Amino acid sequence: MTALPRSTGLPLLRPLGNILRALLRNPPSAFGLTIIGLLLLIALFAPLLATHDPHAVDLDNTLRPPGGGHLFGTDELGRDIYSRLVFGTRITLRIIALVTVIVGPIGLIIGTASGYVGGLFDRIMMRITDIFLSFPALILSLAFVAALGPSLNNAIIAIALTSWPPIARLARAETLTFRATDYVAAARLQGASTLRIIVRSIMPMCLPSVVIRLTLNMATVILTAAGLGFLGLGAQPPLPEWGAMIATGRRYMIDSWWLVTFPGLAILLVSLAFNLVGDGLRDALDPRQMTGRAMP
Amino acid sequence: MTAPLLDLRGLSVLYPGEHGATLAVDNVSFTLRREKLGIVGESGSGKSTLGRALLRLLPQARITAERMTFDGMDLLSLPERAMRHLRGRRMSMILQDPKFSLNPIRRVGDQVAEACRIHLRCSRAEARERSLAMLEAVQIADPRRVYHLYPHEVSGGMGQRIMIAMMLLPEPDLVIADEPTSALDVTVRLQVLRILDRLVTERGIGLLMISHDLNLVRNFCDRVLIMYAGRVVESLPAADLERARHPYTQALLAAQPRIGGDRSPLKVPERRADWKEPIGPQP
Amino acid sequence: MKPVDVEDLSIRLGDVPILSGIGFSVAAGECFGLVGESGSGKSTVLRCIAQLMVHWQGRIRIGGTDIRRMPLQERCRSVQMVFQDPYGSLHPRQSVRTALSEPIRIHRLDRPQERLERALTEVGLPLHFLDRFPHQLSGGQRQRVAIARALILEPAVLLLDEPTSALDVSVQAEVLNLLSELRRRRGFTYVMVSHDLAVIDHMCDRLAVMQAGRIVEILDRAALIGNGARHPYARQLIEASLEHERGR
Numbered sequence: 001m002t003a004l005p006r007s008t009g010l011p012l013l014r015p016l017g018n019i020l021r022a023l024l025r026n027p028p029s030a031f032g033l034t035i036i037g038l039l040l041l042i043a044l045f046a047p048l049l050a051t052h053d054p055h056a057v058d059l060d061n062t063l064r065p066p067g068g069g070h071l072f073g074t075d076e077l078g079r080d081i082y083s084r085l086v087f088g089t090r091i092t093l094r095i096i097a098l099v100t101v102i103v104g105p106i107g108l109i110i111g112t113a114s115g116y117v118g119g120l121f122d123r124i125m126m127r128i129t130d131i132f133l134s135f136p137a138l139i140l141s142l143a144f145v146a147a148l149g150p151s152l153n154n155a156i157i158a159i160a161l162t163s164w165p166p167i168a169r170l171a172r173a174e175t176l177t178f179r180a181t182d183y184v185a186a187a188r189l190q191g192a193s194t195l196r197i198i199v200r201s202i203m204p205m206c207l208p209s210v211v212i213r214l215t216l217n218m219a220t221v222i223l224t225a226a227g228l229g230f231l232g233l234g235a236q237p238p239l240p241e242w243g244a245m246i247a248t249g250r251r252y253m254i255d256s257w258w259l260v261t262f263p264g265l266a267i268l269l270v271s272l273a274f275n276l277v278g279d280g281l282r283d284a285l286d287p288r289q290m291t292g293r294a295m296p
Numbered sequence: 297m298t299a300p301l302l303d304l305r306g307l308s309v310l311y312p313g314e315h316g317a318t319l320a321v322d323n324v325s326f327t328l329r330r331e332k333l334g335i336v337g338e339s340g341s342g343k344s345t346l347g348r349a350l351l352r353l354l355p356q357a358r359i360t361a362e363r364m365t366f367d368g369m370d371l372l373s374l375p376e377r378a379m380r381h382l383r384g385r386r387m388s389m390i391l392q393d394p395k396f397s398l399n400p401i402r403r404v405g406d407q408v409a410e411a412c413r414i415h416l417r418c419s420r421a422e423a424r425e426r427s428l429a430m431l432e433a434v435q436i437a438d439p440r441r442v443y444h445l446y447p448h449e450v451s452g453g454m455g456q457r458i459m460i461a462m463m464l465l466p467e468p469d470l471v472i473a474d475e476p477t478s479a480l481d482v483t484v485r486l487q488v489l490r491i492l493d494r495l496v497t498e499r500g501i502g503l504l505m506i507s508h509d510l511n512l513v514r515n516f517c518d519r520v521l522i523m524y525a526g527r528v529v530e531s532l533p534a535a536d537l538e539r540a541r542h543p544y545t546q547a548l549l550a551a552q553p554r555i556g557g558d559r560s561p562l563k564v565p566e567r568r569a570d571w572k573e574p575i576g577p578q579p
Numbered sequence: 580m581k582p583v584d585v586e587d588l589s590i591r592l593g594d595v596p597i598l599s600g601i602g603f604s605v606a607a608g609e610c611f612g613l614v615g616e617s618g619s620g621k622s623t624v625l626r627c628i629a630q631l632m633v634h635w636q637g638r639i640r641i642g643g644t645d646i647r648r649m650p651l652q653e654r655c656r657s658v659q660m661v662f663q664d665p666y667g668s669l670h671p672r673q674s675v676r677t678a679l680s681e682p683i684r685i686h687r688l689d690r691p692q693e694r695l696e697r698a699l700t701e702v703g704l705p706l707h708f709l710d711r712f713p714h715q716l717s718g719g720q721r722q723r724v725a726i727a728r729a730l731i732l733e734p735a736v737l738l739l740d741e742p743t744s745a746l747d748v749s750v751q752a753e754v755l756n757l758l759s760e761l762r763r764r765r766g767f768t769y770v771m772v773s774h775d776l777a778v779i780d781h782m783c784d785r786l787a788v789m790q791a792g793r794i795v796e797i798l799d800r801a802a803l804i805g806n807g808a809r810h811p812y813a814r815q816l817i818e819a820s821l822e823h824e825r826g827r
Contacts, residue, residue: 182668185631186728190682191655200681204672338747339718452617481616481774483819508747515826551752553781555824556804561759562752562781 022284029280035273043089052080054087054240063256073258075249081258084240085266091241092270095156095225096218102160103167104214110164111171112198112206116179126172132165137220138227145233152241155234159224163217170213174206208285216278219271226267242267299368300327301470301502302350306362309342309349320345320357322526328470332496332503334513334534337523338548343506346523347472350504351387352379367469385415388463392475394455398447404455405431405443408462415466430461434491453484457491464495471496474506489516510537510548522548529574544571580607580766581642581657581735588627588637597623598635598792607642607735610762610769612779614816615789621772622663624789625738628770629660641736652686659729663741665721669713675699675724676709682731698727702757719750726757739771743778755781776803776820788813 023029042049051071058078066073071082114125132140137159144158178184179202187197228234229243237244242263249259309321321342326333337343349359352371364371366387374382391397399407408430409423418426424443431439434457447455456476463471476492477485493516496503507513513520514537522530522545530542540546547565588601598620605611613621626632628639630646639646641657649657662668669678679698683691696706702723713721722742729737742758743751759782762769773779779786780803787794788810796810806821808814 182662182664183670185626185629186660186662186668186725187670187681188631189629189655189658189660190728190732191651191685192681193685196685201670204670338749482776482823483616483815486819486822510748511824511826515823548748551749553752553755553777555777555780555821557777557781559759559781561756564752564756565749 019281019284023277023280026280026283028276029283032273032276032280035269036277039089039093039270039273042086043093046086046090050080050083050086052083054079054084055238056080063252063259065256066258072262073256075245075259076252079238081245081262084245085242085262088240088242088245088263088266091152091235091239092222092225095152095159096221098156099160099163099221100214100218102157103164103217104210106160107164107167108171108203108206108210111168111173112175112202114168115172115175116198116202117194122172125168129165129168132162133169135162137162138224141224141228142231142233145228150233150236152235152239155225155228158228159221162224163221167210167213167217171206171210174209175202178202178205212278212281212285215274215281218274218278222267222271222274300329301367302326302328302504303363303365304361305364306360307346307349307364308360309345309354310358310360311356312358319526321349324523324526324528326521326528326531328502328504330469330500330502331519332493332505332517334505334507334517334520335523336507336510336513336520336548338508340525341523342526343523344474347389347474347504347506350472351383351389384411384463384468385466386468387470387472388466388468390456390459390463390471390473390476393479394452394459395447395479397459398455400447402446403444404447404450404458405439405445408443408458408465411462412465426465427461430465431458433495434458434461435487436461451484452480453488456480456488460488460492460495464499464501467499468501470502470504472504472506475508476505477512478507478509510552513537525572527572527574529571542571542574543568581768582607582609582640583611583628583736583768583770584638584640584643585624585628586638586640588624588635588639590623590627590632590635596792598627601637601792601794603787603794603797605768605770607768608762608766609785610771610783612783612786613770613772613789614774614776614779614786616774616816618791619789620792621789622740623792625660625740625770625772628736629658629738630654631660655682655686655734656732657734658736658738659732659734660738660740661722661725661729661742664745665718665725666713666745668725669721671713674710674712675716678724678728679709679731682728686732694731698731701730701761702727717750718746719753722746722750722754723757726754726761730761734767736768736770739769741773742771744773744775751778758782776817777824780804788816 023033056079058074061074061078062076064070064074070080072085073081075081110125110129114122140162141155141158144161145154148154148157184197184201187201192200225234226243226246229241230247232247235241235244237248245263246260249263253260304327305325307321307324308319311318311320324346335343335346345354345357348354349357350371352359359372361372366382398404405427408427412418412423412426413420428439428443431442436442436454436457442450442454450458473492477488480488495501505513505517514534517534520532520534520537521528522540522542524544530540530545532540538549540549544565547563550563551565553562583605585604586602588598589596590598601624603611613624615621623632627635628646646654676695679695680691683694688694695709699706699708704720704723704727708720716724739758743754746754755778758769761767769782771779771782780800783800785797785799787797788808789795790812796808796813798808798813802808803817806814806817808817
């Protein structure tokens, strides 16, 4: 495979500013972008923002309501919920980042390759995709985690394994339209190999819709991760994962509402933010808005 | 001489945009009687915008004119309801590709009949009779069979004849044809044009033919307006097109290859600023 | 300079024959026209010669060599194609520089910068156009870039698929002049498809009239003006084109 030359990297930078500007012009996506920005900052400066050690057990101060030194109260072991939420952003971001890094390329490669090559290869790949798609994502993740053993990393792998098929489907559908274009015919006439055509001509065209889909997917990823955490199959105690926090807080929910409310709100807010940004991206990545209309 | 059907004076169409407004049509004036008037120009000359502006089909644009009347009615101040009554009934439009103008999931005959029922308020049976007669008038050999076909089952030439039938059925006074034959093959093109010609002449319809094809308007129209950069730069009888005086018109004629030509390099127009200046008698 | 020979070319799509028994030969340095109406299969002939379609029967030779026996690299350097729609034939995310560098990289040619500049100069575009993207070019400029891309591999044969039918008359004149001049200067063999007989007459020495996947007649250019065709369909087509040009 040839290394991507500078010329494909550069033109992507210029529209990036335009995309950002388009996202900020639209209030919902600007809101989403702000939340995601805050999330990144909180994760980065977690040690500075946290008021307590997220793992410090203080059995004298269990189940304290919000206020009085503990902004969001304390849990059943006396740990500061605010600090745990702050450190939980790191786990959430880690899940999102790893899942995206695994799912994006897998989906893109499988989708573009089977769309472009076609024939038997396409049929086999799409049947495999169908098999993965025919199970609900959470059930399939559950099965994977049950087989691999419960841990945060296994949860990430399980989520990744269940969320590539829609991306692959999308990339394949897009590829089918692009493979018939004259510029792909021209590339074939120049003797470009199949790999080169997929990487140089087809992938850049599929990228916008894959990025949009991935962003919209992040909300689902967060929810699935929280679901796995809640079921005790994701992050293990004492890690401050939001889903796991709700799971343990559930037993004290009637008397101590703050144990589930704050992690729940955090999950809601972040998944909403990613959805809004995904919607905004869909509008912004309209090719006619990618770069200014500069005609000679 | 009768009053003109269409009387335009100083028509301008402005598209507001982020990077400043674009003047697509710039101070155009002409009159149209019951005749065939051709508008020629290259892409971006504003010819299609002009046609759509007459029907007020440009929601984004700002249309201004000193005078823009159709049969004595002021098109600029007419309320939208009255405009809707005009469109289709008294002014209709034939577009380039019948594939995009016919509804793909309805039988073509029903679509023609619907035009009849909406505009002429006739009964279902009468609409059907009239549609069949009209399909026959556009020289469709077997109108009863074609009536029941879907748009994808008819050829391009047949589709365009059906469009013509549909547009002429309500007996409009003005037909705007925007590149009506550009999507058709050359042998079919002549056939469709002859049909359009006959119907327009027989029924005394005013026709505005918008095209990029100089040969087409010369052969088909009575008068030709040449548009360049949003302006009408020259207006002359179609028969005199070869003797055009405006440098842009001359350049366009010289840039065209001809069968049996001498194969010397074609003259490539050098765009000049003074081309925007009109020449000859202004209507 | 290489001749092109097509013998008994046929292709079917399922049970439907798209081309049947197509045969013609184009001398080295000649411009040969294929005319016909939509659906006559004229573009398909070019796609078969270019090996963009592979499931055909028959024999196609370029410079005496069967194109099926030609190694890929040699084939690319023998025959290139210019497409109809200049808006669809350039990759929208690739700059002119990238589009023109691709063939140089694939074939590992030496002196890339020099080749790039020469190709662009040859089609009459200034060098600063290298860093433009297709959406920053007009239709005529795009078609020039597409021609430059075809020239980079220095092929002997250029297949022209309606190269000007999406362009305005004045831009068509520019592109036709450029193509004529390139042929005069570099001795290319052209196979040109068009529905416009005036364009074919201006460019080509001989032409084949196609109908429903067959060649009905091969004519000299001189036969056009007086309509010297014998086959009824060819006569009808030429008659209609003459009438369109001259009026009744």
